[in-house]
Amino acid sequence: MTGIPPGDPPRWRFTTDRLRAREMDNFDLAFIAAMLGDARVMHFYPKVLDRDESLAWIARQRQRYRDDGHGLWLLEARATGEPVGQCGVTMQDVDGVREVEVGYLLHADHWKRGLATEAAQAARDWARERYPDRRIISLVRPENVASCAVAERNGMTVAGETMRAGWRHVIYATMPTAGATR
Numbered sequence: 001m002t003g004i005p006p007g008d009p010p011r012w013r014f015t016t017d018r019l020r021a022r023e024m025d026n027f028d029l030a031f032i033a034a035m036l037g038d039a040r041v042m043h044f045y046p047k048v049l050d051r052d053e054s055l056a057w058i059a060r061q062r063q064r065y066r067d068d069g070h071g072l073w074l075l076e077a078r079a080t081g082e083p084v085g086q087c088g089v090t091m092q093d094v095d096g097v098r099e100v101e102v103g104y105l106l107h108a109d110h111w112k113r114g115l116a117t118e119a120a121q122a123a124r125d126w127a128r129e130r131y132p133d134r135r136i137i138s139l140v141r142p143e144n145v146a147s148c149a150v151a152e153r154n155g156m157t158v159a160g161e162t163m164r165a166g167w168r169h170v171i172y173a174t175m176p177t178a179g180a181t182r
């Protein structure tokens with residue numbers, strides 16, 4: 001079910017030592033639904049997603065690819081081609097300002113091996129190249145210690161707080177470069 005159709009070579013958005021990222025599509029549904037249907041993975045999100053909601057999730061990323069040129073991408077293990085999670089760059093409205101966010105979410109089978117950190121660093125570099133005058137953020141619930149650790153390993157520091165889905169979120173941000181808009 002998961003994989004690239006023959007004859008349709010993927011355009012890698014980034015590669016790291018162990019990972020590569022590409023646009024996700026409906027043929028990734030089995031993996032995405034398994035990942036987003038897992039209560040451990042969705043512990044800090046409003047709910048687990050069922051198959052139809054996972055399909056809508058993929059459609060939302062594809063809309064982002066069209067609108068912004070980027071979104072959350074599917075992460076594959078380079079060694080095997082196995083899907084392991086998603087990571088990428090999304091535009092987020094934070095208190096009325098459009099910000100550039102690095103997001104990451106891994107299938108629970110692949111946690112605690114440094115993969116999220118590896119992917120997040122590559123996504124941050126991708127975002128910096130695309131938006132050189134902008135700070136890059138990650139929005140994280142403070143209870144989500146694993147995600148806070150990834151943001152810190154990604155060179156971000158706490159820059160403020162905001163509310164998302166009724167929950168307090170820490171705004172982790174890269175240091176603004178000279179001439180940054182925010």
Ligand SMILES: CC(C)(COP(=O)(O)OP(=O)(O)OC[C@H]1O[C@@H](n2cnc3c(N)ncnc32)[C@H](O)[C@@H]1OP(=O)(O)O)[C@@H](O)C(=O)NCCC(=O)NCCS
Nearest residue numbers: 041104105106111112113114115116117140146147149150
């Ligand atoms: C957050 C998440 C992506 C981290 O993925 P990961 O690949 O396990 O993270 P890493 O292996 O790169 O670990 C990064 C750091 O977090 C620590 N960490 C990872 N999981 C942890 C946990 N459950 N509890 C405490 N620390 C944890 C690691 O030890 C590491 O710190 P270190 O460098 O000091 O050793 C993963 O737990 C996940 O997908 N969670 C569900 C989705 C989610 O919450 N996404 C983030 C939303 S903001």
